[in-house]
Amino acid sequence: MGEIVLAAKVTHVPSMYLSEQPGQHHGCRAEAIAGHKEIGRRARELGADVALVFDTHWLVNSGYHINCSNHFEGIYTSNELPHFIQDMAYNYAGCPDLGELIAMEANRSDIRTMAHNIKSLKLEYGTLVPMRYMHMGVPEEQALKVVSIAAWDAWHDLNESIKFGEAIRRAIKASNHNVMVLASGSLSHRFSDNSDAMENMHRWTREFDRQMDIRVVEMWRQGHFKEFRTMLPEYAQHCYGEGGMHDTAMLLGVLGEEYDTPAEILTEPFGSSGTGQINAIFPL
Numbered sequence: 001m002g003e004i005v006l007a008a009k010v011t012h013v014p015s016m017y018l019s020e021q022p023g024q025h026h027g028c029r030a031e032a033i034a035g036h037k038e039i040g041r042r043a044r045e046l047g048a049d050v051a052l053v054f055d056t057h058w059l060v061n062s063g064y065h066i067n068c069s070n071h072f073e074g075i076y077t078s079n080e081l082p083h084f085i086q087d088m089a090y091n092y093a094g095c096p097d098l099g100e101l102i103a104m105e106a107n108r109s110d111i112r113t114m115a116h117n118i119k120s121l122k123l124e125y126g127t128l129v130p131m132r133y134m135h136m137g138v139p140e141e142q143a144l145k146v147v148s149i150a151a152w153d154a155w156h157d158l159n160e161s162i163k164f165g166e167a168i169r170r171a172i173k174a175s176n177h178n179v180m181v182l183a184s185g186s187l188s189h190r191f192s193d194n195s196d197a198m199e200n201m202h203r204w205t206r207e208f209d210r211q212m213d214i215r216v217v218e219m220w221r222q223g224h225f226k227e228f229r230t231m232l233p234e235y236a237q238h239c240y241g242e243g244g245m246h247d248t249a250m251l252l253g254v255l256g257e258e259y260d261t262p263a264e265i266l267t268e269p270f271g272s273s274g275t276g277q278i279n280a281i282f283p284l
Contacts, residue, residue, distance in 0.1 A: 002175035005046035007254060007284060008039050009183045009247075011267070011277035012057070012129040014084035015201070028202065033133050035267035035279030040134030042281070043180035044142055050095050050177045051134065051144040052168070054250045055126035056185035056243030058150035064106060064113040064164055067148040068099020072123050090128055092135075095145035098177050102149075105171035111164050123148055126184040144180065151185065151250060152243035158233055161246045165253020181254050183247035187213040188239035192274035205274030209239050213269050213276035220263035220280060225252065242275070255282055 011032050019029035043051070057080075058065070072092045078085040096117045103115035123131075127148040135143060149168075153161060172179050188209035192200035204210040216235065219228050229252055236245035252259075259282070267279035 002172045002177045002179065004169065004172055004181055004254065004284060005048050005178045006039065006043045006180045007251060007282045008181070009185070009251060009278060009280045009282070010036065010039065010130050011186065011272075011279055012126045012184045013186075013272045013275070013277055014078055014081050014125060014129065015272055016129055016133065017085045017088060025201070032267050032270070032277065032279060036130050036133035037136060038266055039180075039279065039281065040138065043134070043144070044138075047178045048144060048180040050098055050147060050179045051131065051182065052098070052147045052172075052179050053127040053130065053149065053182045053184050054151040054247035055124050055148050056151045056247050057124035057126035058148065059152040059154060059243075060150040061154050064111060064153070064156075065150040066099040066103055066113065066115040067121055067123065068096045068115050069094045069117050069119060069121065070096055072146060074122060076122075076125065076128055078125055085125060088128065088132070090123070090132065092131060092146040093143065095147050095177065098171070098175050098179070099147050101175050102168050102171040105174070106164055106167040109163065109167050111160065111167060113164070126151070130182060130184055149250070151183070151247035153246040154244070156244070156246060158236070158244070158246065158249040161249035162229075162253040165250035166256070167253075168250065169254045169256070181251065183251035185242040185245065185247040187216065187269060187276035187278055189242035189275045190240040197273065200271070200274045202271055203274065204271040204276055209276055210271065212239050217265065217269050217278060217280070221265065223260040223262040225255070225259050251282070
C-alpha cells in the first residue's frame with residue numbers, strides 16, 4: 001500500500017538557476033535553494049521513492065495530463081526566459097505505473113485524464129527546477145523517480161482540479177510507492193511590466209499582491225484551509241495566480257477536505273520579478 005510521505009508548495013523561479021551563475025545575481029536565491037534541498041532531504045528520510053510534481057509551466061487546454069515516461073534526460077533552455085535558464089542538464093528515472101494508476105483512478109471518477117509515456121514529451125521547468133535542487137549532491141542510489149502533471153489548466157474548473165487531487169490521493173494509496181507531492185507554482189503571479197523588470201527582480205509588482213500573499217501564508221500557518229479553499233478562485237483571479245493556481249487546487253484535493261494542520265514555512269514569502277514565492281510544507 002502506497003503513502004504520501006510529504007506535501008509541499010514550492011517555488012520554481014528561474015532566478016534560482018541564475019543564482020548559481022557568476023555575476024550580479026549570484027547567491028540571490030540561496031534561501032529558496034536551501035528550502036528545496038531540505039524538502040528533498042526530508043522526503044528521502046521519510047522513505048519517498050517518487051516525486052510527483054504539479055507543474056504550472058505545463059500548459060494544457062483540454063483534459064488532465066500526466067507525463068510518466070520511463071526516463072527523462074536532456075539539456076533544457078527556457079523559451080520564456082532563456083537569459084535565466086539555459087543549457088541546464090537533467091537526468092531522472094520516471095514512474096509509468098504510478099502515472100497510469102492516477103489516470104485510471106481519475107477516469108473512474110469521470111475526470112478525463114491521460115497518462116503519457118512518450119520519449120519526446122519533455123519536462124517543463126516547473127518540474128526541472130525543484131528536481132535539480134532536491135537532487136543536488138544526492139547519491140544516485142537515493143534519486144527519486146519523477147512524474148509530472150500539467151497544472152497550467154487553461155479551461156478547467158478549480159473544483160474539478162480539487163477532485164483530481166482527491167483521485168491522486170486514492171491512486172497513491174493503491175500503489176506500491178511512497179510519494180512526495182509538490183505543487184510547483186507561485187503565490188501571486190503578476191509579472192512586472194517590461195520597463196520595470198530589472199528594478200523588480202527581487203520585489204512584488206503590486207503592494208496589493210504582497211499583502212494578499214502575506215495574509216494567505218498567515219492562514220496556512222494557522223491551518224485555516226477550509227477558508228482558504230473558499231477564497232482560492234478569487235485569489236487566483238485578482239492576484240494573477242500562476243497557471244490559474246490549479247497546482248494549489250490539486251494539492252488541496254490531495255490533503256483532503258478536513259485538512260487543518262498548520263503549515264511549516266521553510267522559505268519565507270519573497271518577491272521575484274514581480275511575483276510572490278514560497279517554500280511551504282503541509283504536514284501529514
